[in-house]
Amino acid sequence: MVEGRKILGDPAAIKQQFPIFSEYPELVYLDNAATTQRPQQVINRINxxxxxENATIRRGVYQLSARATQEFEAARSTVANFFKAPQDDCIAFTQGATESVNIVARSIIKEKLKPGDNIVVSLMEHHxxxxxxQMLSQATSxxxxxxxxxxxxxxxLDKLNSLIDSRTAVVAIVHISNTLGTINPIKVITQMAHAKEVPILIDAAQSATLYPINLTELDCDFLVCSAHKMFGPFGVGVLYVHPRYHRQVQPYNYGGGIIRSVKVEGTEFLPYPHLLEAGTPNVAGVIGLAEAIxxxxxxxxxxxxxQLHKLTQIARQKLADxxxxxLVGNPTLSSSIISFSLAGMHPHDVASFLNEDHIAVRAGQHCTQPxxxxxxxxxxxxxxxxxxxNLQDVDRLADSLREMKDFLI
Ligand SMILES: Cc1ncc(COP(=O)(O)O)c(C=O)c1O
Known part of the structure; x- marks a missing residue:
């Protein structure tokens, strides 16, 4: 590829970069909100x-370890640069978006909660x-x-604005709903929270891959996402913490790797982000995430x-017909996620029948029970x-659903 020139969207050519589709040529993979497939380039990098290059990071003075450490820290810069973070050291590596939210709740917000405070989330949050x-609010009354x-x-949004007040400790909002596909206006919401001097966490698990996020411009306080939804490996997450909160972060796990000094009398910790990366991290996974980026x-x-929005609109129309x-929900701004129900059939049965036609979809509550x-x-x-x-995938989905309905209902 010529440096600087971007690849335009040809789904067939893109598909060739993902070996799972050569392995299963019949596969219509429509469960990308759960996890995306991995491109050959990422698989090769991890292999x-x-x-x-296999070695642990930080501890060794030998060449392999030094190189692994260098690659790990280079991955931090790659992630920071991808999200236009103000500094590389805003990025901590975790096990996933879930762990990143838990860290913000327990290692940052918990410390500043006082009786009478409140936490604002939305009804469309992933669990x-x-x-x-919910656990934090129950534990702290x-x-x-x-x-x-x-x-x-x-x-x-009006209700959101009215729920944020001077006792709000944090607003935690999803960028793209993993069930409805709603794209939330995160810039507006961040400004809403900041107007009342309240920090905001953005859950970018469904948006980090394709929707460019400029953290310097957005100016949110925390952002979380998972590598496996970004064409990267399982077991790696990103936590972004704005510099104004770095000094308030407490260790999440205790152990090696986060230590400035340990004496029998007590321990002094490294600053953020290192104080969150206790133990041996998933070095190959982090390097794999950088390759995915x-x-x-x-x-x-x-x-x-x-192109994806256009394809999703076509899919919505074909399904609605x-x-x-x-269709469940019809958000003003919607991503490439569609939820639906078929009268007379349980969603799990629909998914099982689609599986007979090699079509992979998800059925259930999608970790959004509320x-x-x-x-x-x-x-x-x-x-x-x-x-x-591509359109062929959408047509196969619609055809299969129609056949299923004619056969069963
Ligand atoms: C919107 C959203 N947030 C958070 C998560 C949790 O991600 P993980 O399971 O990788 O920690 C998911 C996973 O589906 C999600 O869709």
Whole structure:
């Protein structure tokens, strides 16, 4: 590729970069909100690390260890640069978005909570950005305030604004809903929170890959995401903490790797981000995430997202045309995630039948039980598209659903 020139979206060419599709040529993979597939470049990078570079980081003075340490720290710069963070040391590596939220809750916010304070989350949060706050509020006798959604599946911004007050310790909001696909206006929400001097956490698990995030401009306080939803490996997450909070971060796990000095009398810790990376980190995984980011950066994300939105609109229309099929939510701004239900069939049965046609979708509550309870759906079928999906995939989904309906109902 010519340096500086981005690859435009040809799903067929993109698909070739992901070996799972050569392994299973029939596969229509529509569960990208759960995890994305891995490109060959990322698989090769992780393999090469294990074959040629394997060593623990930080401790060794020998060449292999020094090189692994260098690569690990270079990955931090790659991630910081990808999200336009103000400094490389804003980025800590965790096990995933879930752990990153738990760290913010227990190692930063907990310290500053006082009786009478409140925490603001929304009804459309993934359990990863709901339960840690619920547990924290219960443990500290503070109030958990849950922002409702509108009929279309948008966040109720007026209500959000009215729920944030001088006793709000944090606002924790998802960028893209993993169930409805709603894209929330994170810049507006960040400004809303900051206008009342309240810190804000953005859950970017569903958006970090394709929707460019400029942390310097956005100016949020915390942001979390997971490598495995970004064409990277399992077991690696990102936590971004704005410099104004670095000194307030407490260790999350205690152990080696986060230590300035240990005496029998007491221990002195390294500063953030190192004080969150206790024990031996997932070095190959972190390096794999950096490689995934290099893959993403080769693409023209703006045109890919446009193309993906167009494909999602076509999919929504084709699904809506199926008799007895109800789309769940119709957000003003929606990503490549669609939830639906088919009258007379349990979502799990729909997913099982689709599996017979090699179509992989998710059925259930998608770790958003409060949202589904509110909407009155026991479960939904969820289709989530990514950059390797094409019109043929959408047609196969619609055809298979139609056949299933004719056969069973
Ligand atoms: C919006 C959202 N937040 C958080 C998570 C949790 O990510 P992980 O399981 O990788 O920690 C997910 C996973 O599906 C998600 O969709």
């Amino acid at each position: 090469n690390f294990h074959q040629q 990863a950005n709901f339960v840690p706050w 503070t109030e958990l305030r849950v922002v409702p959604i509108t009929e279309s599946g948008d966040l109720d 290099r893959v993403i950066k080769k693409f023209d994300r703006e045109s890919l997202v446009k 199926i008799e007895g099929l109800s 949202l589904l309870d509110y909407l009155g759906w026991p479960a939904t079928v969820r289709v989530s598209l990514s950059i390797y999906n």
